[in-house]
Amino acid sequence: MSHVDLDALRARVDEINVEILQLINERTGVIQEIGKVKEKQGVNRYDPLRERHMLDHLKENNAGPLPQSTVEHIFKEIFKTALEIQVDDQKKALLVSRKRKPESTIVNINGELIGTGTPSFVFGPCSVESYTQVAEVAAAIQSKGLKLIRGGAYKPRTSPYDFQGLGLEGLKILKQISKEFGLSTVSEIVTPSHLDEALDYIDVVQIGARNMQNFELLKAVGSINKPVLLKRGMAATLDEFIHAAEYIMSQGNDQIILCERGIRTYERATRNTLDISAVPILKQETHLPVFVDVTHSTGRRDILLPAAKAAIAIGADGVMAEVHPDPAVALSDAAQQMNLQQFDEFYDSVQKFLKNHEIHA
Ligand code: PEP
Ligand code: MN
Numbered sequence: 001m002s003h004v005d006l007d008a009l010r011a012r013v014d015e016i017n018v019e020i021l022q023l024i025n026e027r028t029g030v031i032q033e034i035g036k037v038k039e040k041q042g043v044n045r046y047d048p049l050r051e052r053h054m055l056d057h058l059k060e061n062n063a064g065p066l067p068q069s070t071v072e073h074i075f076k077e078i079f080k081t082a083l084e085i086q087v088d089d090q091k092k093a094l095l096v097s098r099k100r101k102p103e104s105t106i107v108n109i110n111g112e113l114i115g116t117g118t119p120s121f122v123f124g125p126c127s128v129e130s131y132t133q134v135a136e137v138a139a140a141i142q143s144k145g146l147k148l149i150r151g152g153a154y155k156p157r158t159s160p161y162d163f164q165g166l167g168l169e170g171l172k173i174l175k176q177i178s179k180e181f182g183l184s185t186v187s188e189i190v191t192p193s194h195l196d197e198a199l200d201y202i203d204v205v206q207i208g209a210r211n212m213q214n215f216e217l218l219k220a221v222g223s224i225n226k227p228v229l230l231k232r233g234m235a236a237t238l239d240e241f242i243h244a245a246e247y248i249m250s251q252g253n254d255q256i257i258l259c260e261r262g263i264r265t266y267e268r269a270t271r272n273t274l275d276i277s278a279v280p281i282l283k284q285e286t287h288l289p290v291f292v293d294v295t296h297s298t299g300r301r302d303i304l305l306p307a308a309k310a311a312i313a314i315g316a317d318g319v320m321a322e323v324h325p326d327p328a329v330a331l332s333d334a335a336q337q338m339n340l341q342q343f344d345e346f347y348d349s350v351q352k353f354l355k356n357h358e359i360h361a
Contacts, residue, residue: 150206
């Protein structure tokens with residue numbers, strides 16, 4: 001074969017390559033159109049039966065010399081690329097996605113704005129144990145000019161024999177505290193059946209780590225008109241966390257705060273492993289404010305302060321930490337709550353840190 005022949009054949013191969021590329025791109029465009037129609041109809045985008053029909057049709061029309069197995073292999077790859085593009089489109093389509101809504105969502109808790117660029121703080125006991133116990137913490141929070149208090153009335157405990165929370169009585173205590181101290185309350189609800197009643201007593205519904213994928217609960221808080229603080233499940237990927245928030249927003253409630261609270265790893269030096277990189281990733285991927293719970297992530301009083309500084313430095317919209325008048329006798333999380341003096345020191349140091357870094361709280 002002469003040089004000229006070889007060059008001509010190569011040039012033809014180049015042309016064919018480009019033609020194939022153009023056709024694959026054209027095909028992808030058509031598939032995207034189909035995706036939009038399916039989205040409107042609420043139909044799943046991946047249809048294995050349709051894929052089987054397409055492969056059979058190709059093999060019937062295969063005049064060779066490609067063997068049938070090669071045809072199947074090549075086209076399965078082509079089908080996969082179109083599907084991958086659609087999954088990407090689907091991600092962009094999530095209501096919580098920053099691609100869908102570039103401006104940050106501001107969560108309004110009775111006038112306390114979350115997600116404006118200056119960090120907020122939620123302090124309070126692990127569990128509501130009595131009026132006086134919560135009132136002591138509320139007074140300390142109020143004296144710092146803060147507006148939010150937390151406290152669990154329904155406690156999801158590992159053992160059924162551990163303190164399960166005061167339930168409705170606990171919510172009533174929170175309501176009283178809120179009125180007397182001018183604070184908004186954050187409290188965990190564990191089942192949709194408690195939700196309606198709870199809304200009369202609390203300002204922010206917390207969904208705990210153990211319930212992050214309790215989809216019925218997520219849908220239920222999606223249709224209330226109060227903010228939701230959604231904690232990351234202890235074994236949840238960020239993608240699963242984002243989709244849990246999507247469950248809430250898909251029902252119409254966009255007042256959602258995401259809360260990184262540590263994930264379970266092999267490391268036992270801390271109660272959980274604080275996944276600090278989750279903060280900027282969640283802020284990039286979604287338009288929702290992101291908090292860091294330094295108590296449940298570290299489980300260690302001695303590193304609450306550096307963990308809080310790290311959270312603020314990396315861009316968290318708020319920090320949550322537990323405070324109890326007498327942690328040694330707390331009915332839950334006795335080992336990790338701050339007492340009132342430690343709370344003062346912690347908050348002073350955080351304030352100094354904010355000032356030094358010109359972050360205005
Ligand atoms: C809590 O904040 O009271 C709590 C139980 O935390 P988590 O759901 O993150 O374990
Ligand atoms: Mn706790």
